Amino acid sequence: MSEQSQGQDRRAEIADAGIRIIASRGVRALTHRAIDTEVGLSAGSTSYYARTRRDLIVLIVGRLATRTTADMSAVQWPDFLTVSTAATLVARAIGATLQREEEHVARIALHIEYRHDDEIRALLAGDPPVQPHLVAAAERCLQLLGVDDAAEAAADFVGLVDGLLMRRIIRGGGVDVSDDAGAERIVRNYLAGLVAGER
Numbered sequence: 001m002s003e004q005s006q007g008q009d010r011r012a013e014i015a016d017a018g019i020r021i022i023a024s025r026g027v028r029a030l031t032h033r034a035i036d037t038e039v040g041l042s043a044g045s046t047s048y049y050a051r052t053r054r055d056l057i058v059l060i061v062g063r064l065a066t067r068t069t070a071d072m073s074a075v076q077w078p079d080f081l082t083v084s085t086a087a088t089l090v091a092r093a094i095g096a097t098l099q100r101e102e103e104h105v106a107r108i109a110l111h112i113e114y115r116h117d118d119e120i121r122a123l124l125a126g127d128p129p130v131q132p133h134l135v136a137a138a139e140r141c142l143q144l145l146g147v148d149d150a151a152e153a154a155a156d157f158v159g160l161v162d163g164l165l166m167r168r169i170i171r172g173g174g175v176d177v178s179d180d181a182g183a184e185r186i187v188r189n190y191l192a193g194l195v196a197g198e199r
Helices: 003-025 032-039 045-049 053-073 083-113 118-124 131-144 150-170 180-197
Strands: none
Touching: 003 032, 003 045, 003 053, 003 083, 032 045, 032 053, 053 083, 053 118, 083 118, 083 131, 083 150, 083 180, 131 150, 150 180
């Protein structure tokens, strides 16, 4: 393995450790020493790859963005789509992403912690930007359902799905989305309303 590959693997390992620490103990618990301990590295090793705490955040946010972008690139809509099928696929996608729940918890925690920090908020938008991938996938779904203003409605659809995902993660709030069936029902009703509005 080349030195460059080893460095990339170590950065990924450090970022993954940072995600676990933030998800389990909060953003304030993220330190170079905590990552050294989590990964089993000698003291000071993490500082070689991320000199400052902000460098650590950048490394972690980059890892989160890469994973989300890969998820969106893997989305494949069938050539023919009904409201029921779309709702089922979206609900399954929400359930599948929860297999990496730590990543979502870490992302939410970072958004809250750095909500007044323009630079970190921009990083959380992703590089490459995550939001356009999400909106493009939503727009394709709505186009297949025959929604004329699919481009305009896509961002709202992403907001709905994002909200459902957050509800699943925090396990609360009065709206039952504790399983795929609850999310599917809400998405189906939303999409049915959009499609009906086209008539």
